[in-house]
Amino acid sequence: MTRIVPMEVARKPTGEPTDAPLIAGVTSHVPAQGDAQTVKRVEIFASIEAAERQWRSLETQFFTSVHLSYDWCRNWLEATGTEPVVVLLHFTGGGRIMLPLEIIRQGGAKVGRYIGTSYSNLNFGLFSPDNMQFSPPLLSAALSEAGLKLDLLALYRTPERWRGVANPLMPLDRVLSNNQAFQMTLDGGFDKALSRINGKKRRKKHRLGERTLEELGGYEIVHGDDPETALRLLEAFFVQKAARFDKQGKLDVFAKPGVQDFFRRLVVTKTEENVPLLRLSAVQLTDGRYGAISGVTRKNGHLICQFGSIDEEMAGELSIGEFLFYRLIEDACANGQMMFDFGIGDEAYKRSWCDQITTQYDCYLPLTMKGRAVGATLRAIASTKQAIKANPRLDKIARAIQRRIS
Structure with a gap:
């Protein structure tokens, strides 16, 4: 079922102060109010x-993250049975923002x-590059009127900016996310990319590693480009990761219901470029x-x-x-890729590779009084x-407590 509700937003004459923040869609400047778009109507979809x-x-936008792609989300829903709802905001000048949501219970x-x-x-970019x-x-109020039962x-x-594009959701209440994302830019090719992170030392370390692997009998880099190989590598990953979590005294996050099935679906789903949506690679010894x-x-x-994951032995x-x-x-540099992202989580090895850190935010929009209370609690946490x-001292204590609880 789809419901469409118009939303008329009162606008003051250009130049007068306004309570509604102005957002730059692509450019970095804050536009005059008369140039911006405002929300015209809301669509709510009960199915993806x-x-x-x-x-x-x-x-298809170059700045949209893979985590908000249709196939990524479809596989998650099919594997976990989570209830979805999709919100589409239409703006006066034709701009659109889509919010693909799963419904959970909290507090x-x-x-x-x-x-x-x-x-x-990283969640970013399911919107048109317009000034909204x-x-x-x-x-x-409009979402509630449209029948959104949340x-x-x-x-x-979600970052404030990504790949030069401003995030139109920044007017929402927000706090810093617990984890930031770490990236290595690849412009200029492999040699130039390495030169930004002590390339001479890293090349030497790689040669030593290659020598060690040859002494162990040799190796090859294998890729899960066909379903059989992909699934075999994925099962090996689950085993390695479980051993790692057990050694650290942590819960295995990949053992939660539906999660392994989700990743099994991803590794056999092909993109428009006919490559796996999630491509597995491994160092395989002889x-x-x-x-x-x-x-x-x-x-x-x-x-x-x-x-x-790695073989603990x-x-x-x-x-x-x-x-x-x-x-x-x-390989990414040889194929003209622009960025290698190590994902969220502050680890020493990520900092050693990366020349860019992306700050991310958690954004909240309460729709009811209950939502306002829960949102305030989540922001405080x-x-x-x-x-x-x-x-550092509190962080060390918190990690020790977490390990003990796990």
């Missing part, structure tokens, strides 16, 4: 199939968040062992390492994970986590 045509049209409230949020690294603005209170929108892990495995997505020159012999990263990044992470 009903929104597919417009969704696929929007996701007794119905919360809409981006589909598959728990396993996404809106008032959060008026948008909240208490709160919680849009996690004895059949996989020294390291990674899963990487590619969209419009942006590669994201969605996950990775080989961890002390060489930096096998970094060895695989080196080869994947080298996020701010507390940020304060703990900023204090």
Whole structure:
């Protein structure tokens, strides 16, 4: 079922102050109010199939992240059985913003968040590159009037700007996300990219790793470009990751219901370029062992390492994970890719590779009084986590407590 409700937004004459923030869609300047678009109407889709045509049209933008693509979200919903709702905002000048949401319960409230949020690294760009603005209170009222049966929108892990494009959702209440994203820019080719991160030392380390692997009997880099290989690599990843979590005393996040099925679907789904939506690669030794495995997505020159694992028995012999990263990044440069993204989470190895850190935000829009209360609680929790992470002593204590609880 689809409902369409018009939304008339009062506008003051150009030059007068306004309570509605002005948002630049593509350019970095704040436009005059008379140049901006305002929300005209709202569409709500109870199924993703009903929104597919417009969704696929929007996701072709070069700045739209893979996590908001139709096939990524479709696979998540099919694997987990999560209830979806898709919101499409239409603006006066033809601009559109689409919000593909899954409905969950938090604190007794119905919360809409981006589909598959728990396993996404960056959510951005399911909108047309137009100059748009809106008032959060008026948008909240319009969504409720359109029949959106939610208490709160919680849009996690979205940057203020991405690939030179401004995020039109920034007028919403927001706090810093707990984890930022780490990227390595690839412009200029592999040699230039390495030169920005101590290339001489990294090349030497790679040669030593290659020598060690040859002493172990040799190796090859294998890719899951066919379903059989992809699924075999994925099952090996699950085993390696489970062993790693067990060693660290952590819960296995890949063992949650539906998650493994989700990734099995991704690795056999092909993109328009006829490559896997999630491509697995591994360092395979001649004895059949996989020294390291990674899963990487590619969209419009942006590669994201969605996950990775190593053979714990080989961890002390060489930096096998970094060895695989080196080869994947080298290959990405040879194929004209623009960025290799290590995803969220602050780790020493990511900082050693990356020359760019992207700050991300969690945005909230309450639709009811209950949603306002739950949203305030979620923002407070996020701010507390940020304060703990900023204090090395508190962060160390928190990690120790988390390990003990796990």
